[in-house]
Amino acid sequence: MYAITIPEPGGPEALTWAEVPDPVPAAGEVLVEVAATAVNRADLLQRQGFYDPPEGASPYPGLECAGRIVALGAGVAGWAVGDEVCALLSGGGYAERVAVPVGQLLPLPKGLGPTDAAALPEVVATVWSNLFMVAHLRPAETVLLHGGASGIGTMAIQLAKAVGARVLVTAGSPEKLARCAELGADVGIDYRRQDFVEAVREATGGAGADVILDIMGAKYLQRNVDALATNGRLVIIGLQGGTKGELDLNTLLKKRAAVAATSLRGRPIAEKAAIVAAVREHVWPLIEAGVVKPVVDRVLSLAEAAEAHRVVEASRQVGKVVLKV
Template sequence: MKAVVITTPGGPEVLQLQEVEDTQINEDEVLIKVEATALNRADTFQRQGKYPPPKGASPYPGLECSGTIVAVGKNVSRWKIGDQVCALLSGGGYAEKVAVPAGQVLPVPQGVSLKDAAALPEVACTVWSTVFMMSRLSAGETFMVHGGSSGIGTFAIQIAKHQGVKVFVTAGSEEKLAVCKDLGADVCINYKTEDFVARVKEETGGKGVDVILDSVGAPYFQKNVDSLNIDGRLFLLGFMGGAVTQVNLASLFAKRITVQGITISHLLYWA
């Protein structure tokens, strides 16, 4: 089969389409003929040599895909040959075929094309596992997502609104904020022109929001703490702005704040 191979760490030019050994499945996996894959930040990090795949995973990039099942392992009962699916992967989406544990395979949602479904598993599993399963966001609460116009952000807005949550977003332009508002965001904050902590306090009567989903990291850590309500939950997805910071621990104690983090590979345990 053909696959996109990272020939050496570097820029996009190091990616080459090559003939590689055919993928084999074990008894708990299905084999998907790939229709489409998606581009995630982790894929670019892997290409640069900064995010190696987990032990035993495919060496090829691609953390999600859509396609048609062409083979099933003997222990697989839910799926059959010919099913159109999408899947969360530990790697290998940039290939003609990929072997996937049956538990990481999802049906293509009604009304979504097979091609478009390739971009759903990563954001869906990320947001659901972090915001709802681990941070326990529930109807009637308030939620803020930084980078509201990103893949994670746009999905988080829609699912949070569907769950009856008031949604705050930050983004860096009025155009991006307009997209967020169209998707249902209640409070849209331009972080380049406005202090999001002050705006959150204003909109919540000084209380703060209940859950924050953040991938900026260090520069936002104390600001996030200051923006949270009593018993607030801060979930860190990344540290695009830096990984090292100082924090006033007294503020965490005073508000009984929970701080959690996750790596993309750990999402597979929630699939």
């Protein structure tokens, strides 16, 4: 088969279309013929040499895909050759075929084709696991989402609204904030022109946000805690603003607040399967009912992966950039 490979770490031009060995599904896996995949920031980090795949995972980038099952490994039950699926991956989505553990498979949502479905697994699993399984976001609570126009942000807005939360978002332009509002965001904060801590306090009557989903890491650490409400929960899922920060623990103690940091790619298979099962139970009905929708900014061919990386690296998109195979 052919896949996007990374012979040497570097810029987008490092992505190379090359012939590689066909994957073979192990016991408990299926082989998926990939119709589409999507770009995540983890792919950019892998291309730059900063984020190696977990041991045993495909060496090619791509953390999600949609397609069709073409072969079953030993012991697989409940799935058949020909089933249309989308999947959460540890790698290998930028390829014509990929082997997937059955616990990371999802049926293609009714009413969606593979191009839209490819934009779902990584963001839905990330948002559901962090907002609801870690932070326990509840109806009527206030959540602050950094990067509201990103793939994660656009999905988080919709899921938070679906459970009855009040949604505040940060984004870098009026145009992106307008798109967030269209998806249901109640308050938009232009982080280039506004202090988000003050904006959160103003929007909540001084109370702060009950939950904050953060992609920045060190750069926002203290300010995020300052913006938390009493008993608030900060969940860090990205490090775009650095890895080392300083925090006044007294602020955390006074607020009886919690800080958690999680990643998805390196989790054990059983943990990923539990997240995917929760997504199928709680989120798939919302997608099939049209309450929650994938947000796809543009669709490019897999041969245009370098251009797709440039778009995401410059944050020129709203939602996801999808690659058709």
